Amino acid sequence: MTQATSTRRRSGPSKGDLREAAILDAARRLFGEQPYESVSIDDLARAAGLSRTGFYFYFRTKGAVLTALMSRYWETLGASHVWFDSDGPSRELLREQLRSSAYLWREHAGVMKCAPTAVATSSELRDFMTRVKSRQDERASDKISRDQRDGTATTSIAAPRLAEMISAIRDARYTQLANASDADLEAAVEDIAEAIQRLVYGG
């Protein structure tokens, strides 16, 4: 009756929990194989072993499934913000932070690539992405502000703008990482780190 809410079932992995996991699993696979738009709720349901109508017992929309997947990944990612939490142009920490996000991105590239277009049709995902992005940008902006106050970062571009530029550069490059080799990935990290260094600290 309390359809598709989080505090629904009580003990152990009931049949429903398994079904929900099956849907998420099917989504992970299907979203990777074909464009998000061309995957119907019917596809998702059948791939998870139930009829289309059954899907609605677990999720309200297709976008809700994608949001559920994304939120897991971003949760993992939130922990590895070592550079944001540091002071000054610590190149090594910057590289480390970028590296972990890059690897996570590549691992879930199939799902990640759906976000830009899915945002158009799912207000749920749109809200989620907006929240994630502003939280992320805020942390970057705070770090840069700190360094500007300390005199280590240049000041001719305001911290929030620099933060936006950094996410733009990062996201654009990550998008190309779908089938990248480890070497490609390291090169991307290196490029982005160098760019951030130049933008924020001036070389």
Added chain:
Amino acid sequence: MTQATSTRRRSGPSKGDLREAAILDAARRLFGEQPYESVSIDDLARAAGLSRTGFYFYFRTKGAVLTALMSRYWETLGASHVWFDSDGPSRELLREQLRSSAYLWREHAGVMKCAPTAVATSSELRDFMTRVKSRQDERASDKISRDQRDGTATTSIAAPRLAEMISAIRDARYTQLANASDADLEAAVEDIAEAIQRLVYGG
């Protein structure tokens, strides 16, 4: 008979030409008022003064209308690439080029903002945007390569990567320009110019 192709009608502005213009006009208005997805072909047709089915005589899809609008704007823009055609870090030319694109973006913000999401459903628009972007990036990359050879630009990031970073930064900022004042616009140009300067020439 040659429905919805470019070489359809032959002489003068026949009734059909006016209808086509009316559809484009309606689209410009509607896409600005509501999200692209929520505008149906029926909305477009009725706003242009004909029935839904009549629409298909002029355009094959909704995406084709958007593509037609976009291609006009990009054509205008292609002419103002003064910085790409120059040599060295000519800050003034860079500002000039950015300024003209920024103003054009703001003027057509209602339509421009549709592109990212419309690309998901219209292969026609997707192809167009891909072509435009790669042509643009290529010109930027060529300019930077030249400067790298001449020793005016730094070389630790490859020219094509720098070009990608520049478009990413530019596009991200332009997206926020919908209802911007002239001052906002100039500030954006200044920020982007400064960022490019640092990325390409190292300060």
Added chain:
DNA sequence: CTCGTTTTCGACAGCGTGTCAACTTTTCTG
């Protein structure tokens, strides 16, 4: 006026979504 072209439209078929009430299965409780 008249014939061929251009333009318009209603009818139809298809697909994906979301809701509903009825039905079956599982789980809890006395």
Added chain:
DNA sequence: CAGAAAAGTTGACACGCTGTCGAAAACGAG
């Protein structure tokens, strides 16, 4: 272990949007 409540499942239905077709209406030159 019975019996009720909750969880889970389903087919039928209504809806909205898309795209096609063929017939009809408006148009324009000869």
